[in-house]
Amino acid sequence: QLQLVESGGGLVQPGGSLRLSCSASGFFLDYYVIGWFRQAPGKEREGVSCIDSSGGSTYYADSVKGRFTISRDNAKNTVYLQMTRLKPEDTAVYYCVAGSYTTVQAMCRLYEYDRRGQGTQVAVSS
Numbered sequence: 001q002l003q004l005v006e007s008g009g010g011l012v013q014p015g016g017s018l019r020l021s022c023s024a025s026g027f028f029l030d031y032y033v034i035g036w037f038r039q040a041p042g043k044e045r046e047g048v049s050c051i052d053s054s055g056g057s058t059y060y061a062d063s064v065k066g067r068f069t070i071s072r073d074n075a076k077n078t079v080y081l082q083m084t085r086l087k088p089e090d091t092a093v094y095y096c097v098a099g100s101y102t103t104v105q106a107m108c109r110l111y112e113y114d115r116r117g118q119g120t121q122v123a124v125s126s
Contacts, residue, residue: 002026002115004096009120012086018122020081022096033099034072034079035107037116038092047108048094049081059104064090086124095119 008020022034035050049070050059058070067086072079079096097113106112 004098004115004117006094006096006117006120009094009122011123011125013126014087014124016086016124017082017084018086020083020094020096020120020122022079022081022117024077024098028074029072029077029079029098030074031100033102033104033107033113034070035097035099035104035113036070036079036081036094037097037111038090038094038122040092043092045111046092047111050104050108051079052104057104059108061108083122086122088124090122091124092122093119094122 003025005023012018031053033052036048037045038048039045048061048064051070055072067084069082095117097116099107099113102112
């Protein structure tokens with residue numbers, strides 16, 4: 001079974017940090033563009049950050065630029081999202097997605113992906 005599995009969510013105070021992980025089972029992430037999306041209740045989904053297969057090209061939404069960093073370790077079949085200086089408006093379900101014939105811009109801005117994980121909840125609150 002081909003799956004993306006997210007982990008690392010939780011409750012954190014404003015200004016705090018979290019690292020999300022996206023692991024794949026049943027397939028290798030090496031050849032995929034991977035993205036992190038989020039969706040809060042009553043809001044549209046947002047492409048937060050995307051990374052190409054080599055890690056050489058990345059995209060960040062303006063809302064997270066300078067605070068979040070996406071990276072990948074293909075040997076571990078895992079993609080990470082390091083989130084720092086978290087704000088209450090970062091509260092959402094975060095999920096990772098994978099696409100094979102796309103770019104970081106197209107994935108994050110036009111939602112071009114083939115599969116997605118179930119998501120992990122991030123709550124930023126004092």
